Amino acid sequence: MFKLLYLKNVYQLMVKKILILGSSGLTGTSLIPLLKEYNVFTTYHSEKIYENDIYLDVLSYKSLQNVFELSVPDIVINLTGIYKNLEFCDQNKDLAMNMNCNALKSISKLANEFDSFLITISTDQVFDGSKGNYKESDEICPINYYGKSKAEGEKIVQSIVKKYCIIRTSMLWGENKIRKTFSEFILDEIEHNDKLKLIEDQITSPTYLKNFCKMFFEVIEKEIFGIIHLSGPEKISRYEFGGKLLKIAGLDTEKIIPSKRSEFSFGKYMPRDTSLNIDKATTMLDINPEEIKISMQKYLHEIN
Numbered sequence: 001m002f003k004l005l006y007l008k009n010v011y012q013l014m015v016k017k018i019l020i021l022g023s024s025g026l027t028g029t030s031l032i033p034l035l036k037e038y039n040v041f042t043t044y045h046s047e048k049i050y051e052n053d054i055y056l057d058v059l060s061y062k063s064l065q066n067v068f069e070l071s072v073p074d075i076v077i078n079l080t081g082i083y084k085n086l087e088f089c090d091q092n093k094d095l096a097m098n099m100n101c102n103a104l105k106s107i108s109k110l111a112n113e114f115d116s117f118l119i120t121i122s123t124d125q126v127f128d129g130s131k132g133n134y135k136e137s138d139e140i141c142p143i144n145y146y147g148k149s150k151a152e153g154e155k156i157v158q159s160i161v162k163k164y165c166i167i168r169t170s171m172l173w174g175e176n177k178i179r180k181t182f183s184e185f186i187l188d189e190i191e192h193n194d195k196l197k198l199i200e201d202q203i204t205s206p207t208y209l210k211n212f213c214k215m216f217f218e219v220i221e222k223e224i225f226g227i228i229h230l231s232g233p234e235k236i237s238r239y240e241f242g243g244k245l246l247k248i249a250g251l252d253t254e255k256i257i258p259s260k261r262s263e264f265s266f267g268k269y270m271p272r273d274t275s276l277n278i279d280k281a282t283t284m285l286d287i288n289p290e291e292i293k294i295s296m297q298k299y300l301h302e303i304n
Contacts, residue, residue, distance in 0.1 A: 015039045018220070019071040019116075021058060021107065022079035024049040026172060026179045027121065031077075031213045035220075041071035049178075058103045068110045075220060076111050078104070078120040081150075086125070086269035089146035100149035101156060108160035117163040117223060119216075124170040124204060124231070126151040129271020132203055132235060136168075136227040136280055144269040154227075165224055167216065170231040170276055173241075174209030174299055181209065183299060186242050190255050200239035200258040203273040205231035208295035214287045228280055233289040235275035241292070248296045 016038050020028055023042035029049065032040060042049070043056035054070060057063040058080045068076075082099040083089065089096040104120065111118040125147035126140040142148045157164050173183040180188070189196045207230070215230045236244075239258045246253045261267030282288050 016074040017041065017071055018075045018077060019043075019067060019073035020077045020079060021056060021064075021067070022081070023053070024178065025079055026176050026181070026209070027213065027216070028077075028079050029178050030174075030176060030209050031216055034213060034217045038075075041067070041073065043067055058107075059098055061106045064103075064106050064110055068114055068116075073114060073116045076107065076114075076116045076118045077220075078107055078118065081121070083146060085266060086144045086146050087266040089149065090144060090269055093145055096145055096149040097152070100146070101152040104153045104156045105160070108157055108164075111161050111164075115163075117165070118157065118161050119165045119167065119219065120153070120157055122150050122154050122166050122168045123147065124168060124274035124276055125271065126154065126168070127271060127274050129202075129274045132273030132275040133277045134229075134274065135277045136229055143271055146269075147271075163223075163225060165219055166227045167219065168227065168229050168231075168276060169207050169212060170205040170274065172207050172209050172212060174295075175303055176209060182206070182238070182241070183245060183296075186245055187249070187303075190246065190251060193255075195255055195257055196242070197257045197259040197263070198237075198239040198242045199261055199264070199267070199270070200237045201260050201272070202270045203235050203237055203275050205233070205235055205275045205278075206241050206292060207231045208290055208292075208299065210298070211287070211290040211295060215281060215285055215289070218285045218287055222284070224284060228284070229276040229278050230281055231276040231278060231289060232292060232295070233278060234292050235273070236292070244292060245296055248293065249300050 018038045019041045042053050044053040054067050127134045128141040128143050140151045173181045242256045243253050
C-alpha cells in the first residue's frame with residue numbers, strides 16, 4: 001500500500017500543472033478535454049463551470065497571486081479578455097484596456113516568478129487590414145480599440161515574460177455550449193428569417209474551433225515560443241463563409257444577401273483584410289490548419 005501511494009505521489013509530481021485563466025469561455029471549454037494527461041487548474045469569475053474551479057478576478061493582483069500559489073503552474077494559459085464586438089470595445093475603452101492589456105502585466109510578472117511558460121491569445125485585429133496574409137513578423141498597427149488593447153497586451157508579454165507564446169487567431173467558429181459562434185448564428189438566422197445580410201468586403205481567416213484547439217494542444221506539448229498564427233487556411237469574407245456553409249448543409253444560399261461594411265454601425269471598426277499567414281504553423285505542427293469544406297462537413301455532422 002505504501003509503495004502504491006509513493007508511486008502515485010511521484011507520478012503527480014512528474015505530471016505538469018496547467019493553470020487556465022478564463023477556462024469557462026469559448027476556447028477553454030473546448031481545449032480542456034484535450035488536456036487529460038496534465039494536472040489542470042481551472043478558474044471562474046461569475047459562475048462555476050467545473051467542480052474544482054478557483055475564483056479569479058483577473059484585475060486583482062491578489063486574486064491572481066492566489067491562483068498561482070494554489071496551482072504552482074508549469075504552464076499558464078491566459079484566455080481572459082473582453083470582446084463582445086468591435087463597437088463595444090470602442091465604447092468601453094477603459095474596460096477593454098484593463099482586461100486585454102493591463103491584466104497581462106500582473107499575469108506576466110507572476111509567470112516569471114513561478115517560472116511558468118505563458119501562452120496567451122491574441123487576434124488578427126492587431127493588423128490594420130491594408131494588405132492581408134500577415135506574417136508573425138509583420139508590424140502591428142490596429143485601427144480599432146479592441147485591436148489596440150490586444151496589441152498593447154502583446155507588447156507587455158514580450159517585454160516581461162521569459163518563456164511565452166502569443167497565439168493569434170481569426171474568427172473562431174464551430175459548436176460550443178458556452179457561446180454562439182458565427183456558424184451557429186448563420187444557421188439560427190436562416191432557420192428563423194427569410195434573409196440574412198453578411199459582409200462581403202472584409203476578409204478574415206475563419207478558424208474551426210476544434211481544429212484550433214488541436215493545434216493549440218501541440219503548442220503546449222512542443223513548448224513553442226514566440227508568436228504563432230493558428231487560423232484557418234482560407235481567406236474569405238463572411239458572405240462567402242455563409243454561402244459555403246449553407247451549400248454544404250443543403251440549404252438555400254439565396255437567403256444570404258451580400259452587404260458592405262458601411263451598412264452597419266460597427267463596419268467602420270472593421271479592417272479590410274486581416275487574413276493570417278500560417279506558414280509557421282504548417283511547418284512546426286503535425287496538426288495543420290484544416291480546409292473549411294472539411295471542417296464544415298465535420299461540424300454539420302456533429303450538430304445533426
